[in-house]
Amino acid sequence: xxxxxxxxxxxxxxxxxxxxxxxxxxxxxxxxxxxxxxxxxxxxxxxxxxxxxxxxxxxxxxxxxxxxxxxxxxxxxxxxxxxxxxxxxxxxxxxxxxxxxxxxxxxxxxxxxxxxxxxxxxxxxxxxxxxxxxxxxxxxxxxxxxxxxxxxxxxxxxxxxxxxxxxxxxxxxxxxxxxxxxxxxxxxxxxxxxxxxxxxxxxxxxxxxxxxxxxxxxxxxxxxxxxxx
Numbered sequence: 001x002x003x004x005x006x007x008x009x010x011x012x013x014x015x016x017x018x019x020x021x022x023x024x025x026x027x028x029x030x031x032x033x034x035x036x037x038x039x040x041x042x043x044x045x046x047x048x049x050x051x052x053x054x055x056x057x058x059x060x061x062x063x064x065x066x067x068x069x070x071x072x073x074x075x076x077x078x079x080x081x082x083x084x085x086x087x088x089x090x091x092x093x094x095x096x097x098x099x100x101x102x103x104x105x106x107x108x109x110x111x112x113x114x115x116x117x118x119x120x121x122x123x124x125x126x127x128x129x130x131x132x133x134x135x136x137x138x139x140x141x142x143x144x145x146x147x148x149x150x151x152x153x154x155x156x157x158x159x160x161x162x163x164x165x166x167x168x169x170x171x172x173x174x175x176x177x178x179x180x181x182x183x184x185x186x187x188x189x190x191x192x193x194x195x196x197x198x199x200x201x202x203x204x205x206x207x208x209x210x211x212x213x214x215x216x217x218x219x220x221x222x223x224x225x226x227x228x229x
Contacts, residue, residue: 075130
């Protein structure tokens, strides 16, 4: 096989692999929220995935804020080994009716504090809540989060993405209720962008392989013209 064809094949495969890896990694480094059973008007398990974006420090604290305009009548926090959990209840700005319950106060923040080593560098952990009822007529709910590292660094995941704009640097974990009817569709803006990135990356790899196949196809030798008698 000619050397130039081998070089072309290597370049296509390498470029396609970088597209897939780069797209996936760029969309997986945020604090996110998802749910296997969320639907408007029902109860749900919310799962917050927390990555430690550091090579030498650990995540030692996570504070999650719950919506006060659509408060939950019930909030149960996951109890985890190596973590202390606290729920803070506050008076609501206005009375809110949730199903048959009228709320004047509600749980507004959940705090997990490490009692051991926390989340190690470059690893992740998940923290769950059981909440309800979820509001109806609402497309999404945002859960601003504050992540604290062992060296004292604090990262606030509180920016809300605007329609048509690029994803902010520190997006708030957001649950898409309209797409949360089935477990597969329950995701965050980060999860959605991650899926799109993977599809685009896979498409790029497929196109690259098709191009490789055509590039490696042997050329037909030129046929000499037939002389007329």
